[in-house]
Amino acid sequence: MENIITKYGELQGITNISQTKNDTVNEYTLDRKIILKTPYGELTPLYKPNSERHKYIKSVSFYTNGNIESIYLQAQTKINTPIGIIPAELITFYKSGNIKRVFPLNGKITAYWSEEDEYNLAEDISLNLTTGELSRKLISLCFFESGTIKSITLWPKNFVTLNSPIGTVSSRIGLSFFENGSLSSFEPKSPTPIETKIGIINAFDSTALGIHGDSNSVKFSKDGVLISLITPTDQIEVTKASGSKSIYRPLLKKSVIDDVSMEIIPLKISFDSDTVIFNNFESYNLNNCSFKITKANFKLPYPCSHSN
Incomplete structure (x- = not known):
């Protein structure tokens, strides 16, 4: 040619x-x-x-x-x-x-x-981020068009400790940032207790695939306010002013691994200024409801369980 x-x-x-x-x-x-x-x-x-x-x-x-x-x-x-x-x-x-x-x-x-062969070829890359200094082997780095870091993706066996709007946390898979450098999202390494507008919830995405760190399960606004998280372990009982109650919890589905085990479908919880939303669907006014958080005790076996 x-x-x-x-x-x-x-x-x-x-x-x-x-x-x-x-x-x-x-x-x-x-x-x-x-x-x-x-x-x-x-x-x-x-x-x-x-x-x-x-x-x-x-x-x-x-x-x-x-x-x-x-x-x-x-x-x-x-x-x-x-x-x-x-x-x-x-x-x-x-x-x-x-x-x-x-x-x-x-x-x-x-x-x-x-x-493992590929991982052994990788070398540490040092970055000075708003969440602290980082030196890890990275799968990729994504930039905004302006040149600031948009996200980093970690190797599966690598974890980082970072300073976040909710304190010091450990993260896996990756981190994402706003263009001003503030933390946009992270993926908890293990179930992590987070103080929310309705109480303390253990955040962890048991279904996270780890393909990239562009968007993770614990999300913040540019001002550092918690926007959403995912929990595979907690259930929330909502009581309205009228006295009616609703319960939201993670679900179970048959595992793709075998016919006996079950997999957890985590519960997504999002927050607006005065509203909490469950699974992007049901919403409640924070001022007109009370919330009780307890453990969702799954009695069936499932392969995606996680322990600290």
Whole structure:
């Protein structure tokens, strides 16, 4: 195929060209070494998968305005980011050309290359966040277009201790932030007692998958006010001024693992200025109701139980 000139350099050794469904991104696969000169450093797209780790995906892609959309690097490369130098194997960008997400590693997990193998290749990345200093192996970092950190995603075996609007907490999976740097959400490492407008609730999402840290189960407003949480252990009895009562609790469903065990469907509780909402549906005025929080005692076996 003919070479293509880009604002970052010439694409050579093109073996395949494709477009996304909406024709907003052009994707290229290469088999020749080239160097693209970007604001973040000189980058070499993947051209020769020479490891069992390498994924067979596009080498580099561009928006129709000519700015780079993503690049899968031949080898891990130190790049310049808004928060300093970070190692990267895969980088995605906003249409403006600013960095969107950085993956320090991008290996393919197979029967021959395990998650543990990939984890052992990772190195600690140090960050100075509003929640405190952090030095951990990270799966990815996501940036706002302005350059501030939007979220970080942790490796499954990594945990962090952070300063949050509700005090010092331990988190798994990841953290997300507002553009001003304040904490937007975190995923509790274990059932964590949190003082809410209706009392103390043990927050933990037993169903969290850990794909990324962009949105987590304990959420705050920009002012640090608790917006919502999820509990797999507590039930709430609501008593209206009329005396009528309603009970909200986590539910059980059959496990996908076997026919005997059950899995918990956690209860989501959200808060507005003077309202509490259960599972995004039933709402109650805080001033006109009383609330009693107790343990939801599940008697059936379930595989997703968690203990401290």
